[in-house]
Amino acid sequence: MDHLSILENKSIFIIREAYYRFRNIAMLWSVGKDSTTLLWLVRKAFFGKVPFPVIHIDTTYKFPEMYRFRDEYAKKWGLDLIVGRNEGQVAAGMGPKKGSKLDCCNELKTNALKQVIEKNGFKALLLGIRRDEHGIRAKERVFSPRDGNFKWNYEDQPAELWDQYKSTAEEDNHFRIHPILHMTELDIWNYIRRENIPISELYFSKEGKRFRSIGCLPCCGPVESKASNIDEIIHELETTHTSERAGRAQDKEDAYTMQKLRSLGYM
């Protein structure tokens, strides 16, 4: 079996396992490439029909292209779309310029999601995170229990082996389930190409810039790139090693300093 098919089968197995265990489940769809790939895999797992709600957390600050894309495919694929918005905070004018960005994310994303989970009583959420995407996720499990405060106790996680995922215990409030954890950014693009998965136009270069990840308009910056189609994006990823971190000397010095201070007990 080829590489992408192995990855696909692994994901589908996880999605079906999750649905068997939690009929009151939902998936998060940010409209980005990863969660759209996840959505595609969910459609494959259930023969074209998504049997549970798809949640889009709407901060009201998303790109107009994203709203258009969301509505087009929600309709085309017959999704049970739940748009989660922290209405109270939106009405109060929360935004990246009011208070800190941190508050904005916390209120319009985290708390909006909390509200959706509470209101609908979801016991599990499918998320399109990848292991290579963020350092700490190297330690993530496929089935990741969270307590009521959304806390992830990554220092003491249950063992996970041979595709046996932890059953629910009393203290588990809900589960985060990660069906594409094993894919890399490059895998995703290769899979998108193979499957011809529709993807937001924001990923493709316009006037020398494109978005490598998409989220809220005020807090998202494009990268320099001439890649204007999927083949060119894949070529770009295969040939450049430079990551988003390149050139941030101050961060490196700070990271070194933090490590040193920590080793002497100052952190």
Add this chain to the structure above:
Amino acid sequence: MEEKSLHIVIVGHVDHGKSTLVGRLFFDTGSLPPEKLEEIKKTCEAMGKELEFAYVMDNLEEEREKGITIDIAHTFFMTQKRRYVIIDAPGHKEFLKNMISGTSQAEAALLLVDISRGIQEQTLRHCHILSLLGIKQVAVLVNKMDLVDYSEASFREVDSGIRKVLSSLNIKPAYVVPISASKGENVAKRTEKLSWYNGPSVLQALDSFETLSIEDKGLRFPVQDIYSFDGEEVAVGRVEAGSLKKGQEVFVLPQKRRSKVVEIRKFLADGITEAPTGDCVGILIEGAGLKRGQILTDEVKSDITDTIRANIFWMVDKDYKLGIPVTFKCATQEVKGRIEKIHRRFDPASVEIVENNASIIKPAEIAEVDIKLDSPVTVDKFSDVPELGRFVLEHAGFPVAGGIII
């Protein structure tokens, strides 16, 4: 280049040079982006040191710990043959759960031994886990040969000692390779300093390993779930062994009911006649009433039993006491039961049996046990069909042990 990457785990005692080896592998295979190398050089310099390969690994770990983004390139290195993914498998006893979770995904293992120290506690524990997890492709790397002036005699002495220990654990190393990770001798290329050694370098050894190939075995198709579409019942599942063919006569276990595969379904794919091992598919069969946990096979060769004899490794920091209920999870089967008898338990770090006919199992111990289940399950010996020969035990919703059926 091969499309599939090989997942490897590097095990060994904490000071035996694991970080240095990983750094060396990244460096010698050119898998390190130049900016990263520059940064690591600077870090070493700031500590008054020559480029130390251990820092490559430490640097990555540090980044992971702090949650700084890591590029794709950093999690694997490449040879001309294929990509290698290094699986994180921490050595300390406290991290046993993580070590097992990591190692269970490995297809091959490098076992690192410091020539001046030989096999030590953590290494022994790792070897036991390798053996239990059924990882067969193992190369032993005898490191720090530079400290003994690349002496053949010293190597021979350690070599035979290691082989003896490993054979008692049923591990037959494919190679025992003398190396110096810090000096780069015999890692990426053969060197003159070890001219008396005729075997492969580390990379050659790795390249000789194989990605887990699918052996030609009988069919095992555990039913994962049943979906109803317009009155049709589609059973979904993953072909765990063998292959599933349209029109094939099958047995539904454990009931041994006979049936026939009518149709194989996948979304956006028509006319499927065969599903290979690893494929997740939906099927229609003759007769209704399939349930999760049933296993479709081509012959009745598996054991259908409510008593499991197995080796288990205890992964949590609480003792097991005879009688405590557990849930047995094997493929999609899930049955309650309890450990009925603990034939022997031992500390994998010492190889010595702690107790025969025991009544408890302590943290990080391995035990040979009989598990009595409330109803029969379909299983195979791990050595025959690993997918149906390995299981997890849970207690109160928490995985407490992994096991293999003997």
Add this chain to the structure above:
Amino acid sequence: MDASKKTLVIGLDGVPCTLLNDYLEKGILPNLKEILSQGYSLRQMDASIPDVSSTSWTSFMTGVNPGEHGIFGFMELRPNTYKMAFPNLNDVQAPPVWDILGNTVNNRSSSLYDKFNGKVPGGFRSIVLNIPQTFPAPAMNGILTAGFVCPDLRKGTYPESAYDYLKSVGYMPDVDAAKAASAPEAFFDEVFLSLDRRAEAYMHFLESESWDLFIGVITETDRLHHFFFDAALDPGNRFHEKFMLFYKKADEVIGRLFNRFMEATGGKGLFMTMSDHGFTVIDKEVYINNFLRESGFLNVNGSREYFEQIDSGTRAFAMDPARIYINLEGKYPFGAVKDSGREKAVAEIKEALGSLTRDGRPVVKSIFEKSELYSGPAAIKGPDLVCLAHDGFDLKGNMKRQDVFGNSHFRGMHTRHDAHCLLPGSIGAPGRLHIESLAEIILSNYREA
């Protein structure tokens, strides 16, 4: 050049006066003993508040209080956020002695500089090795290689030729303290190696360069103390012998540098050793932020990191070692205390901390308000309160612990009152010495007659 106008300062990071006296008595430090017999005296000295290396060394090199030099610890928060920032030499607002002596003060000023401006001829050349908080190396009249924290030796060394030399001898700016707990033997090896390399480099600069002021700091002492101070005086401790052996080696290094210096100056040069703070054994670590949390001053949102965990409703929080900041409205994102409420908050925290006890023993020895400690243009950046603990209680400002009291692999804690200074008996005012007064002593040596 007048040989008496040369100065050699050997800094011994974290070396307590009491321990030196003890080791002198035991005969472990023959070189220091010999020096003391030549008219020098060993005096206990007060460090800066807080008694953390970055602050105290900056006080040493600038001769002014943190309210003037602006360094209150190893970390600060970026303005209007709870994000951490790490001040370096560029954030030091007062000129260090070598800039005053070298005519490289540029636009800075300080009360010390005002005192000496026009009274020292200028143009003196300094060699400054391994003083903490001197990264990145500035262009200066002489040579500087930065001490802790030095994330990049090249950027931490001036000029380039000095960097080339240091690199060629395998000079180590710092040891890998992370090893101390996991591989103590290897850690000791590294500490000894680091001292060797340092001694070689210092001797090289001392002999082959021309200079007027030479400051060389040994920081391995502080590293040892953090992890093994319990070994200092306990013969039953398995690292006791090694610990003392390190002091013997350091004593040899001091002896060698002293003798070479006296040869070069015909016995006329000004010599001193000093430390930035003392050390004592930790009984309990005290996590001030948890105390503040339990006392209702601090709200924490654990889903974030470090100080960004500070949540709305917080009235105060602490940063290492025991700097307490009032969460003022307008100053911080979740500021919950109005300027008018600051005094009340300060008073309440003082009272709460003052009554903190462990097994019946009070934890906090004294609590200072900003205005009692700091004066100068940078004072406004300072903490609202700083605590000093009784010996044995190591006050910590991190956010990751769950309890108020705890222990870890650290064995030693800083003390403010037990730094030391060894200097000619004829020099220095009577009474207790303070680290801020040493720069003036050094500068006075160059004053025009």
